[in-house]
Amino acid sequence: MVHNKISSPSFLEEVEAESGEKVRICYQCGKCSAGCPVGYAMDLLPNQVMRLVQLGLKDEVLSCATIWLCASCETCATRCPREIEIVKVMDVLRRRSSAEGYPSAVREVPIFVNSFIGNLKRFGRLYEAAFVGTYNILSGHLTKDFDKVPAMLSKHKLSLLPPRIKGISRIREIIKRVEEIEKK
Template structure:
């Protein structure tokens, strides 16, 4: 069901609650989540307003938000919530929902996610150098953090080849099941 930004979508609320295992009605907009968030300066909507958008069933606005993609998942919001709502988990669920619907408001973050998952699917774990090359090819950001590469190589944090892992087929099976479920 496609909805306009101002449309109330009760199915959306139920889906967020089911996937996050959180009771959205417990949020009374105290603002503690926003007050503690170290990344809120970069958000289009503060955390408490994201929560309010979800409570109001405003799916399109919530999933189109830049905030869900910029969230650092530090869980400060969760720690500060007086009603023990796992706000970080809700932000994570919103990001997954947006990704499933191909709504990615932060293109560089979306490109990183995609490159990361492609690396895990191909190698069974992250191949850092391959991840960086894939990310650069998706974004065109050739010289982003290039100054860090020599130090990462010296410290062995950036392998020149992928690591072999056992049961790679099982990991690829996870991705196959996800694609089947998405259809």
């Protein structure tokens, strides 16, 4: 497996340095995968992601869906017998994947992120109704979560009017600065 694929010899070290976690000490017991609540939807289980990082199989791991599906719930890290903060590793992998231009293995993730940031830029604080609308139209899941609208409205969890806040321009500045940092 390792021989006929291009493995990046420094990938493990890079991920370890960036995450501050020792991925190499993972001994593949599988407890992370056993308890992962999103494991059913993943293409690779968490332990397999760790293994690919150990082997330096960068392309495989940075183009997998798992890193985008991970909910950062920390169940894996809480139970890991080697005390590896797997969530931090997942974070690094997501960053690397997007920075190096790997196409997202889950189509909805960039749509979600872009809708979210666009919404923030426009309103300065999340305007849920508009955000859900934009996401549903762009993703094609037109009626997604519509059934929950009446309940949320009645409990004042959802407002039909946009939020009004002062200093929207400063929020935009923050986002702009982050985007500039990311470009570097």
